[in-house]
Each structure stands twice: as C-alpha cells, then as structure tokens.
Amino acid sequence: MTILYTAQWVIPVAGVPIQDGAVAVQDGKILTLGPESEVRARLARFGNLETVALGNAAICPGFVNVHAHLELTALRGRLEDLSFFDWIRTLTDLRGAWMQAEDLELSAQWGVVEAIRAGITTLADTETSGAGFRALCAGGLRGIAYQEVFGPDPMQAKKSLAGLKRRIEAQRPAETDLVRLGVSPHAVYSVSALLFRLVIEYAERQGLPVAIHCAESQAEDDFLRTGQGPFAEFLRSRGIGWTPPRVSAIRYLSDLNVLRVKPLLIHAVRATEEDIGLLTFHGARVAHCPKSNAKFGHGIAPVSRMRQRGVRVGLGTDSVASNNVCDLLDEGRFAQLLSRATQGDGQMLPAAALLQWMTLDGACVLGLDDQIGTLEVGKDADLVGISLVGPHLEPVYDPVATVTTAATGRDVVLTVVKGRVVYDGKRVLTLDEEQLRDRLRALAGRLHPSLASIR
Known part of the structure; x- marks a missing residue:
C-alpha cells in the first residue's frame, strides 16, 4: 500500500518548503515527495x-527529543520550588x-502519549526501571x-x-529496529571514578551508546573543584571519602578517558572554552535542555559557542517533573530566545x-541522521x-517561521513513525489514552498526600 500525505506545505528541512505538497x-x-500534482503523476x-x-497544515520531519525521563511523568507539578x-x-x-x-510503567506510557501528541517521533530516555524502554516499544516511537x-562508593562499583x-x-532480547538500549552512568557526584571506568568498558564491549x-x-561544580556543597556533604554523611580533582566536570570525564566513547553529555551548562575544546576533540555530543536548566536557576549553556566550534548539540525536554511539558517546539523556541x-x-x-x-540535528546527535531528520527519498x-489554522497561527507568510515561532505541540494533527500512524489528530492509536488517564489520576491521588510527609 502506498500512502500519499498532502498538505498546504511540505517542509523537508533538506530543501526549501513545497507549497501544495505531498509525501x-x-x-x-x-518513496517520493514534491508538489502534489507532480507526485501524483509519478505515482x-x-x-x-x-x-x-x-x-x-505543514508536513515536516518528526521531532527528535534527545533527553527525557518518561518514568517521572506522574510527578509533573509535584516537585516545585525546590533547590x-x-x-x-x-x-x-x-x-x-x-x-x-x-506506577512507573503507567508514568512512562503517559509520557509517551504526550510525546506522540506533540509530534515527537524519536526520544532518548534516561531511566532506572526499564519502564521507558517498554513504553517506547509499546507506543511505537523510535528511541x-x-x-x-x-554508585558513588568505589567499594560498591562491581556490584x-x-x-x-x-x-x-x-x-536486550526485546530491542527492536526502532528502540535500542544504552547505558547512563548518572553523574560525577553519583558515580565513582572506578564505576565510570567499568561502565565505559562494558559499553564498549557491548556496543552500547x-x-x-x-x-x-x-x-556539581563545587563538588568537583572544592569538595564542598550538598553533594560532598551527602557523601560524607554516608562515610564515602571524596578528594576533589579541582577541575571541571568535562575535564574530569576527559581525564578518566570517558569521552573516548563520544558520550551524550546532558546539560553542559557550565562548560568552559577549554571544555568546549575537549568536546570538539573527542566528538562528544550535548543534550541542551534550556527550560529545565532555567527552572533550577542553573544558567544558560553556551550552546552557541559549542555549535560554532562544531559540537553536535540536540534539544531535550528533560523530565516533565522539571520542565513541565514534553513539547520540542516550545523547547526550541525557548532555546532560540535565550540564545x-x-x-x-x-x-x-x-x-x-x-x-x-529540532529534527536533523537531533538525529545527528543520536547517530540516526542516515535514517531520519529530513524528508528525503529512501529515508x-x-x-x-x-495545523496552520488558528488565531495564534494566521496569517501564514512563511510556514517555517510560523511553525517555529507560533506553533506548539498542541497544533500537531498527525504523527507517523516509519510509516505507521501513531496519532491521527484525534487519539493516540498505540496506547489506550482513556484507561491510562484514569489510572494516572488515581496514582496522583495516592502521591499527593504522601508528598507532604516527605517534604
């Protein structure tokens, strides 16, 4: 079966917008794309x-979200105004x-529903439970x-x-052609130097990103440079010794030879010029999460300098427990304005x-640019x-500008992953939204009173 998608505009990213286009x-x-009349003649x-x-409407490549935490979706709005x-x-x-x-399975699946409705077709998730992996597979996303x-205690590294x-x-046996596994040694304050080395060696042997x-x-900077601050105090309270290397986080990872695997470094807010040079030299990649960074008051990552110097940078929404939405159009616009x-x-x-x-660059960061990121024959x-209809969208002088400056994930009317329609503009077709919503509300009712006792 050949399916022809038509719209007022087709935006390939790899070329100029096509009016009255078809894919x-x-x-x-x-199979082919271009003006609808020409495509129909070819077919x-x-x-x-x-x-x-x-x-x-406008048809464009699916959005690529290079960092999220699906299993935390149920905590949206429950962790506000904390350090x-x-x-x-x-x-x-x-x-x-x-x-x-x-609960984690439910949370991750609801996160996938949100991502699909926002036109995100590829998502890089970071998780502890495996729920995100299963939700990506069940939802039909790529990721x-x-x-x-x-493990900050080196004595526990092997365990x-x-x-x-x-x-x-x-x-591993459940990996698909769309969803694969990776590893994530969490951060320099939560992973010992020995554990970093062991995980990186394991990732190399197994071919894991x-x-x-x-x-x-x-x-984090205080932890590394002076051995002070809340992370250092937390380790000391657990009897874990820490001698600060007195360097930046990126220099520390370079000195541990971690950057040799070209990792995806999430945030990189405090990257210095020297750090950017290390990223460039090693070919490490960066996930830029501007809204989460801003919400915590962490600052603004120097992504303009990174991009100028050839570092591959993708956009990520981070978790909705810290953002609070999974909407790459919104994230990209915020990143542009900050820059x-x-x-x-x-x-x-x-x-x-x-x-x-939002599309091709994210695909490059995840090593998928030969498959996705642009609308091109063979991809x-x-x-x-x-949709380009609505008081916040019209008039449309330039479809690319309208999409990037005015549209949000709520304007998405179709999401397709490898030819499979996962959202038809009315409902997600791969997961039961209504059942998930009912269960999520029940979970929120259980979590709400518990929060007061924890805080």
Whole structure:
C-alpha cells in the first residue's frame, strides 16, 4: 500500500518548503515527495493509492527529543520550588517509597502519549526501571533507552555494574529496529571514578551508546573543584571519602578517558572554552535542555559557542517533573530566545536553522541522521503534520517561521513513525489514552498526600 500525505506545505528541512505538497510513503520509507500534482503523476502506475489530506497544515520531519525521563511523568507539578539537591532527594524518596513498578510503567506510557501528541517521533530516555524502554516499544516511537547506574562508593562499583548488566541482559532480547538500549552512568557526584571506568568498558564491549548528566549546576561544580556543597556533604554523611580533582566536570570525564566513547553529555551548562575544546576533540555530543536548566536557576549553556566550534548539540525536554511539558517546539523556541538574548543577536538561529535543530540535528546527535531528520527519498517515514489554522497561527507568510515561532505541540494533527500512524489528530492509536488517564489520576491521588510527609 502506498500512502500519499498532502498538505498546504511540505517542509523537508533538506530543501526549501513545497507549497501544495505531498509525501508518498511505501513500506515505511519515503518513496517520493514534491508538489502534489507532480507526485501524483509519478505515482500514476500505482493503482492502490490511499490519500491522507491534511489541508491547511505543514508536513515536516518528526521531532527528535534527545533527553527525557518518561518514568517521572506522574510527578509533573509535584516537585516545585525546590533547590536542585532537595529536588533530587525528594524525587528519590518519593519514587522509592510511593511508586511501585506498575506506577512507573503507567508514568512512562503517559509520557509517551504526550510525546506522540506533540509530534515527537524519536526520544532518548534516561531511566532506572526499564519502564521507558517498554513504553517506547509499546507506543511505537523510535528511541534509545539509557539505563542509569548509580554508585558513588568505589567499594560498591562491581556490584553496581553487575546490577546494570542484569538489567541490560534482561531487556536486550526485546530491542527492536526502532528502540535500542544504552547505558547512563548518572553523574560525577553519583558515580565513582572506578564505576565510570567499568561502565565505559562494558559499553564498549557491548556496543552500547552512553549518556551522562554533566556540568549541570553550581553544586556539581563545587563538588568537583572544592569538595564542598550538598553533594560532598551527602557523601560524607554516608562515610564515602571524596578528594576533589579541582577541575571541571568535562575535564574530569576527559581525564578518566570517558569521552573516548563520544558520550551524550546532558546539560553542559557550565562548560568552559577549554571544555568546549575537549568536546570538539573527542566528538562528544550535548543534550541542551534550556527550560529545565532555567527552572533550577542553573544558567544558560553556551550552546552557541559549542555549535560554532562544531559540537553536535540536540534539544531535550528533560523530565516533565522539571520542565513541565514534553513539547520540542516550545523547547526550541525557548532555546532560540535565550540564545538571542544572551548573545545580543536578534538574527541568531533563524527559523530554518531552528527547525533543523529540532529534527536533523537531533538525529545527528543520536547517530540516526542516515535514517531520519529530513524528508528525503529512501529515508524512514518519520513525519509530523502541524495545523496552520488558528488565531495564534494566521496569517501564514512563511510556514517555517510560523511553525517555529507560533506553533506548539498542541497544533500537531498527525504523527507517523516509519510509516505507521501513531496519532491521527484525534487519539493516540498505540496506547489506550482513556484507561491510562484514569489510572494516572488515581496514582496522583495516592502521591499527593504522601508528598507532604516527605517534604
């Protein structure tokens, strides 16, 4: 079956927008695209042709979210106005004491529903339970599920690695052509130097991609440079010794030879010029999560300098427990405005570059740019339809500018992953939204009174 998607605009990212355009999809691949009249002429020999007409809308590549925490979706709005350290501690206590395995599964699936409705077709998740991996598979999304490992005590490093191996080996047979596994030694304040080395060696042997929270906060910087602050005090309270290396987080990872695997470094807010040079030299990649960074008061990552120096940077929403929405259009617009404000350049990241950041650049960061990120013949048919109808969208002079400056995830009317429609503009087709919503509300009712006792 060949399916023809038509719209007022087709935005390939790899080329100029096509007015009254069409994208033909066959066997999960893009067969052809162009002006609708021309595409139909090319497909005249196909007798069995189904048309999905979106009308006054734009079709563009699916959005690529390079960092999220699906299993935390149920905690949206429940961890507000806390310091970063207190947020982490409260989150850990709340999840450990009040959320069972089925709650994490529910939370992750609801996160996938939100992502699908926002036109996100590829999502890199960071998790501890495996719920995110299963939710990505069940929801029909493309992605990487990075399995987190913790262990600041070097005496426990081998035990922590063994636990990670068990989780990976249990899930590996369920990997698909869309969803694969990775590993994530959490952060420099929660993973010992020995555990970093062991996990990186394991990742290399198994061919697993690596993601690390890095250079995120002042507290992390104090931990590394002076051995002071809440993270250092927490380790001391547990009897774990810590001698600060007195360098930045990125330099510390470089000195441990962690950067040799070209990890995805999440946040990198406090990256210095020297750090950016290390990222460039090693080919490490960065997940930029501007809204989460801003919410915690961490600052603004120097992504303009990173991009200028050739570092591959993708956009991530982080968890909705810290953002509070999974909407890459909203995230990209916020990133653009921050960059313009801090650089004093109102022409920085024009519309076409911003849309590329949300699509192709994210695909490059995850090593998927040969499959997705643009609408091109032969690539997988990951695409999204965005309505251009509404008082906040009209008039439309430039469809790319309208999408990037005015549209949000709520304007998405179609989400397709490798040719499979997962959202038809009315409902998600791969998961039972109504059942999930009812269960989520019941879970929230249980979590709400518990929060007061923890805080």
